[in-house]
Amino acid sequence: MLDLRYVVDHIDEVRAALSRRNPQTAASLDAITELAAQRRETISAVERKAAERNNANKEMSKLPKQSPEFIERREKLRIVSDEIKGLEKRKDEIESEISEILLGIPNLPDASTPTGSSEQDNPVIRTWGEKPLFDFEPKAHWDIGPALGIIDFERAAKLSGPRFAVMMGLGARLERALTTFMLDLAREHGYLEVLPPFLVKDTALRGTGQLPKFEQDLFKTRKSEVDESYDLFLIPTAEVPLTNLHANEILESSQLPLAYAAYTPCFRSEAGSYGKDVRGLIRQHQFDKVELVRFCTPEDSPSQHELLTSHAEQVLQRLGLHYRVITLCTGDLGFSANKTYDIEVWLPGLQAYREISSCSNFGDFQARRASIRYRDPQTKKPKLLHTLNGSGLAVGRTVVAVLEQFQCKDGSVRVPDALRPYLGVDRIASR
């Protein structure tokens, strides 16, 4: 969420920044200046009346009860009190109108985020490793996995419908080995391992920015037919519980930067992605991910962003998987982020680079929504901190990359050295 005061004071600048994302986004700003003025006036009016009432009440307390003067004043104050209630109601209406608008406005892109309208405009900033060469036609993982008996899409469909997979044998163990490997590496990089709840309240999703705008992307639960008040959401990413860990807190600056890593399954409805990535593990309703989240001071967030991205890259480097890093342009940038690097791994079966990690700086956007602050050592006052997160990595897509980049002519898959201690074998072959 953007700061109302900042938006009103810098309306042209904000409008210009939002237009870089999309010309339409800026239009939601139109009503805000007028509403902010109304809000001020109403608050002043409420407070003037309240001060009047409070003073009068102090005098009332000195008066003998049931004296004529007491009764007379009570009648007058009853009217004042009703006026205050009316004005407060008006104030609440204006404020909820404002926050409704503000909650729907995306973050301002950072100056270093390139302008562009789609993923075509995302510049590649670096590449690591090289495309593996094959003396045969490399297969896609949806052929490799089932052939090895380690991924079963058909039985998954029987259980849960499309966009699910069953991992079996070394497939299941590969998934678990990768997860453990990633968590161990994260710990090496100084992250505190966390195992959070996988179901969260709407307030948590509001804090990170998935709600109120993107409810259609989520799975929502209900405890029973009768209890409709119990609506928890399945987390779409561990970013949600991890970032909201410190919602409504004031941290000490000595605690920063904070770094958390968590493995969780992630659940996404993938509404609106019909016909996209319908085959294979790339786009599932449920997938495993190790997520890295950092909290830091505003001054530190650009360098923390680079650091976080390097941590995610090191997972791929240790596995020996070829990838490239791109900067998302304004047209492709997520709602809450001001800058994002996507790490794209090479998938020889698909002959394409595919996102395996997304590392974002959110500035104070999420911190304002979730009210996460730290005490500024200079001013001693609470101040919004900055949040960042990145996948380290999407485990399902890492399985895909391992299967495709390390596939052999005989249909087996070589296990990367770094993973052998975790998996216990050096090759995945059909039995």
Next chain:
RNA sequence: GGAGGAGUGGCCGAGUGGUCGAAGGCAGCGGUUUUGAAAACCGCCGUACCGCAAGGUACCGGGGGUUCGAAUCCCUUCUCCUCCGCCA
């Protein structure tokens, strides 16, 4: 699921209709004293919003209500604790 009890500032804890944004203690910060340290003493010590400022307003788990006036009374909801039941 049933029966009770409790939620007050960073922490502990007083407060049961007005003078309470809230006693007292601890922690923290600044100072006096001291060769230094400790102790003692003095002062400061929540957050947000409105306002150029002076100042004002709101907040005692959340929401709603009663009242001229609510931390205090009523309703509702959440969380925690104890006992019983059930359960991986």
